[in-house]
Amino acid sequence: MGPVVSSVAEQLDSVDFYKVDVDQSPKLTQQFGVQSIPTLVLIKDGEEVNRSVGFMPEEPLKDFAQS
Secondary structure (H helix, E strand, C coil): CHHHHHHHHHHCCCCCCCCCCCCCCHHHHHHCCCCCCCEEEEEECCEEEEEEECCCCHHHHHHHHCC
């Protein structure tokens, strides 16, 4: 999933992407209720507005990030 996210991140200047290592950040993992990897959480204005679990191809990821 990493290469797909990197590609989309380069294309979308209006969206910031952050990668979290669940082994290194268990409190953050718990805070967001991550139970499966990969999990994508879309946050706008400090609030979760969308979530996706599992692999996502490039075009759907762009749509997700801009939703």
